[in-house]
Amino acid sequence: MPLDADVVRLRRGDPNALSELITRYQNRLYRYLLRIVRQPAEAEDLFQQTWLRVVEKIRSFDASRNFDAWLFTLARNLAIDHLRRIRPQSLDEPLANSWHSETVADRIPSKGATPFDHALAAERRTEISEAMAGLPMIYREALTLRFEEEMKIEQIAQVTAVPVSTVKARLRRSLEQLRYALEERYPGGTWQ
């Protein structure tokens, strides 16, 4: 796998490469951290820490590895240390707070859809994200890496440092729990 040019330049100490990489990964990394810790202030702090860790460790980055997976692994390790330190129960226990946030892009109407359709779609997303926020951390992580980051199972296994079979089991259980939570909140499939 060819090494990303920006990663090569960053290894040489080029600050422009750092700027490029932060710009490129800012949304994905922030979203991933927010899905894990659920608190924007904590996600912001971890976002900064992750990039400082990137600068610190970039020379030891194994060129044969995928940079995305490496970056998310660094972020994950920091987030897990943080969760263990400040609220040990949060690795398993869901919190009531919602991390759901809407962007400007989500409010731009698309062709052919009525305001009612938009309201319905927004409502469904809110329902899903609230139900997802109620899942344990490892399940939220499995869902965000698969559906939002669109990582392959093997990549998720790399980031989370578990076998592929464990990733699949987590993904299946997370979907089952999510569906159960939705059906419990909205009996009879009304959330659909």
Next chain:
Amino acid sequence: MIEHDKILELLPLAAAGALTSAEEKQVAEHMRSCIACANELEAWRPIATELRRLPTPQPSSWLVQATLARAEAKLAEQAEHDWNRRVMIFVVAFAWLLTIASWPVFHFVSGHFGSLLELQFSYTCMSFAAFTALGWIAGGVAAVMLAIRQPGERRLA
């Protein structure tokens, strides 16, 4: 029945697009004859679709700028640290070279002037060696003290 249960377990993963090609084939074959599983898969699909459409929360531009500033400062600090280390290695190597090279010169000069001043060569030689060793030990102690102090200062900063 066993196969049906097994397929049922694979359906959430099928909706997530996380099956191997062999598993996909197995699921497809089973669904041709099992309406219950086909309906079940249809129930999973909207969840998978909505998960893919979740809005992406974005970091504020302030956060991105602050992160960039801190990371660049760290990068500069690392570059300075590397430069200092290279300079230190060069200076130490140069100092050793100079010390070793000075011995023949010293030998020649001390032999010449020592005889005029009636100094014994071995005494002068020992004094010079002691003086050089003292200088090196003092320098070494200072370097170690600086090295110990620097991380402490970084922690406070």
